[in-house]
Amino acid sequence: MAGRPLKERHRGARRPGVDAAHCRKYPVRMGRNVEKEIPRLLFDWYRTNRRDLPWRGTKDPYRTWVAEIMLQQTRVDTVIPYYERFLKRFPDVRALARAREDDVLKAWENLGYYSRARHLSEAARIVVERFGGSIPSTMEGLRALPGVGAYTAGAILSIAFGRPIAAVDGNVIRVIARLFGIEDSIARPGTRKKIGEIVRRLVPTEEPGHFNEALMDLGSGICTPRRPACPACPLSAACLALARGIQASLPARDKAAALPRREASVAVIRDGGGRVLLVKRPRRGLLGGLWRFPGAEGKEARALRSALKKQQGLDVVVGKEIFTVEHAYSHFSVTVHVFDCRLRAGTPQARPVPARWVATGGTARLALSKLERMILQRLKNPRDRARTLPRG
Structure with missing residues (x-):
């Protein structure tokens, strides 16, 4: 149940647990489509709260690619030293393509999900052989590389190439499900499709990479799985889940089976x-x-x-x-x-x-x-x- 569109919500209401000073800092301008306000609110927050990470501030698609692959299902703090060591050993895609797979796996040791390393190694050779050593700059070209799915391709295209394309990971799914009050299970393809469509509407044509990074940072640092810090959230004044008091229970999931x-x-x-x-x-x-x-x-x-x-x-x-x-x-x-x-x-x-x-x-x-x-x-x-x- 998605609830009312953001643009139809009543105006000026202060959300539970969000003080007046916070609402003044991140105001939702009345009389406009609130969806258009979300990038502005995020950018205002991101300018002073963005994380200083080694893969930020670069437009090098190789570095963005390596970072996004490492970050799949892995904590940022865990990734940082691996990322820095990996780039020191394999500074560009040609160096990675020349490396033996055993050496790539060794550089990946203890980071887990080793298929990511094998896919990186294989994809680097494809980039050199088929694309002349240049990371593809199209969705079709990136999706042709082993291990590159819709999220990774969207992150590379928006961050490294400035394309207004959504990058929807688990953090973004959580933010959007709460913001729009989506109570359907995110395990259902229809729910994920709905969330993807919302993010695609929100991505601005200017600085789309920063927008995607801001959503990720918001999800990982503020709109966390447990005990979200709603009083610190720049989008709290527009959040349907917070208004209903159900933010801690979203996103909804089907009951997980016990590990065999x-x-x-x-x-x-x-x-x-x-x-x-x-x-x-x-x-x-x-x-x-x-x-x-x-x-x-x-x-x-x-x-x-x-x-x-x-x-x-x-x-x-x-x-x-x-x-x-x-x-x-x-x-x-x-x-x-x-x-x-x-x-x-x-x-x-x-x-x-x-x-x-x-x-x-x-x-x-x-x-x-x-x-x-x-x-x-x-x-x-x-x-x-x-x-x-x-x-x-």
Whole structure:
């Protein structure tokens, strides 16, 4: 239920929890379409409240692209050091296109959602080969790049190229749902389409990039998921959700299902020099391209032994379970059972799954997930018997 259009709302009402001084600072001019006032109010607020971020203030589409990919489902504070290190190592799209995918994944290590790094690497080569090293400046060209969706393309086009195109991320969805009192679930395609249409109407032809950044900043710093700071919001005088007292319950979502739980097992196999065996994950799929301990689904020793035979042609004796690790990904949680194993026969093969022997202290150059890093650390400190990792 979208409620009345902004332009039809009654005039001059002060919203609950918003003092008169704030209303004077961010006034909604009467007698005009309020939708036209939103960019002005946002820009007034943004001039003094914009965040000083390393990717702000540049029109370089490569830097904007890298930043927007890193920011997908990742906190700004987490991204900043990764962004700075990444650009130091890969300062332009040609440098990224020349780099080995393993090096890109290593630079991405622990940032999570590794398909983003693989897509960046692949897209950089496409930009060099098909576009002469210039980031495409059209929606069609950008959407043809791996990992670039409607939001990322809109952000690049508005910020780097000055195109009046909407960039609708989770922060923007939350702001618009509250501002326009949209009570339908944002999980529904129709609701997201409605929000996208609203933002497209709002984006000004002048400084569209700053407008999109201002909406993102408002959503991340003021119009937060929990306990929105309505008294500090420049749009509070026009906010339908605040007027109805339902701002904390919007945007509406369908009830989330509990994370499914899985069991997995991994093998710690050592050679005569004490090195452990690691294998490389397939490029596609969970944590694609990263190195891991060989393993199997389930916690049974028999399944682990069979998987090692099938994957690597190794005949192993599965010994005792030395510890377990609990880990939560975005869409499931897993208990990993770590077994001490002995190689009875066979030699690790490079194909179909690349494998190598690695000293437990010599993995600095390999791209590993948090889970693998934890297992390696635990092998050095066996007294620590259990650990739960954050999602990633």
